[in-house]
Amino acid sequence: MDKRIKPPAPYHHFTKAQWSNLRADEKMTLSREDVKRLRTLSDPISLEEAEEVYLPLTRLLSFYVEAVQSLHNVSTRFLDTPDQKVPFIIGVAGSVAVGKSTTARILRALLQRWPASPKVDLVTTDGFLHPNAVLEERGIMERKGFPESYDRARFVAFLADIKSGKADVAVPVYSHLVYDVVPGEFVTIDRPDILIVEGLNILQPGELPRTGKPILFASDFLDFSIYIDAAESDLRDWFMERFFRLRETAFQDPSSFFHRFAQMSEKEAGALGKMVWETINLPNLVDNVLPTRGRADLVLKKGQSHMIEEVQLRRV
Numbered sequence: 584m585d586k587r588i589k590p591p592a593p594y595h596h597f598t599k600a601q602w603s604n605l606r607a608d609e610k611m612t613l614s615r616e617d618v619k620r621l622r623t624l625s626d627p628i629s630l631e632e633a634e635e636v637y638l639p640l641t642r643l644l645s646f647y648v649e650a651v652q653s654l655h656n657v658s659t660r661f662l663d664t665p666d667q668k669v670p671f672i673i674g675v676a677g678s679v680a681v682g683k684s685t686t687a688r689i690l691r692a693l694l695q696r697w698p699a700s701p702k703v704d705l706v707t708t709d710g711f712l713h714p715n716a717v718l719e720e721r722g723i724m725e726r727k728g729f730p731e732s733y734d735r736a737r738f739v740a741f742l743a744d745i746k747s748g749k750a751d752v753a754v755p756v757y758s759h760l761v762y763d764v765v766p767g768e769f770v771t772i773d774r775p776d777i778l779i780v781e782g783l784n785i786l787q788p789g790e791l792p793r794t795g796k797p798i799l800f801a802s803d804f805l806d807f808s809i810y811i812d813a814a815e816s817d818l819r820d821w822f823m824e825r826f827f828r829l830r831e832t833a834f835q836d837p838s839s840f841f842h843r844f845a846q847m848s849e850k851e852a853g854a855l856g857k858m859v860w861e862t863i864n865l866p867n868l869v870d871n872v873l874p875t876r877g878r879a880d881l882v883l884k885k886g887q888s889h890m891i892e893e894v895q896l897r898r899v
């Protein structure tokens with residue numbers, strides 16, 4: 584039985600063909616080579632898919648950016664304050680292995696090529712995971728990706744800094760190779776026009792403070808949010824396919840945390856990969872990621888072949 588929860592919010596539903604018609608005269612600015620370069624391991628997105636799905640989306644986003652800018656102008660007129668650039672923040676959520684990175688990278692490339700050449704930055708939320716030493720100390724090393732594995736206060740503070748126009752905001756860097764946050768390594772985000780934030784947890788509520796302190800959720804800072812959706816069985820298959828590909832590539836590196844998987848027999852490694860899916864990523868999907876789907880402005884629903892089959896757009 585499909586355990587996915589129906590989004591409570593009312594959405595417009597589109598088939599892929601209906602959605603792609605909304606592209607109107609939005610021009611394709613990526614080549615087949617660009618799409619190949621931007622997609623991640625095991626994501627087969629084609630130029631045609633990018634045109635059909637992402638051009639209507641970039642057209643929609645250009646309307647949203649304009650609308651948010653107008654709202655901002657209203658507030659500066661009301662307050663009689665000087666006009667200040669406020670970054671537009673897009674969130675990309677969904678399960679491990681659903682293809683968030685590919686979506687975020689394609690979107691970034693398309694938005695950068697808008698006529699006004701906006702500065703578009705991309706961050707992944709894994710940089711806000713607690714380092715392994717902290718996870719170990721708290722006994723939650725097996726809960727990486729779960730809400731409590733992130734420094735949520737730091738993540739919210741980061742988004743607040745970006746929204747308030749702060750320059751040179753530092754973001755910690757997570758390495759899949761060493762399976763940990765890299766000490767002392769940061770990327771700097773400097774007043775972008777658009778920021779894309781990609782991660783499992785982007786639509787999740789934060790912890791409620793025990794005292795009467797004010798609370799903000801990451802989603803309070805998002806101007807537009809996208810949830811990439813797929814059936815549990817497809818996600819498991821994609822995770823396992825990627826796992827076996829990584830075993831032939833990244834895991835071969837002796838410094839990879841998962842190097843031992845490259846040295847085991849295929850059967851043994853497969854059993855361990857399956858265990859990672861079943862004991863970490865699947866429960867996190869069911870308990871913490873999927874319940875946030877109904878909060879997204881846009882839901883992109885993928886079929887077994889990774890292609891988007893249905894689009895849902897929240898009514899405003």
Ligand SMILES: Nc1ncnc2c1ncn2[C@@H]1O[C@H](COP(=O)(O)OP(=O)(O)O)[C@@H](O)[C@H]1O
Nearest residue numbers: 623624678679680681682683684685759760833
């Ligand atoms: N163990 C790993 N080693 C190297 N790269 C990885 C590993 N796990 C995931 N990745 C890469 O990290 C990125 C993010 O993966 P993930 O969080 O599953 O999100 P998604 O598949 O939705 O983009 C992807 O580009 C993926 O290929």
Ligand SMILES: CC(C)(COP(=O)(O)O)[C@@H](O)C(=O)NCCC(=O)O
Nearest residue numbers: 679707708709727728781782783863
């Ligand atoms: C690093 C992740 C938590 C994803 O982080 P995100 O960028 O979505 O915040 C995830 O890819 C991960 O490594 N999960 C732990 C279990 C696993 O190895 O798949």
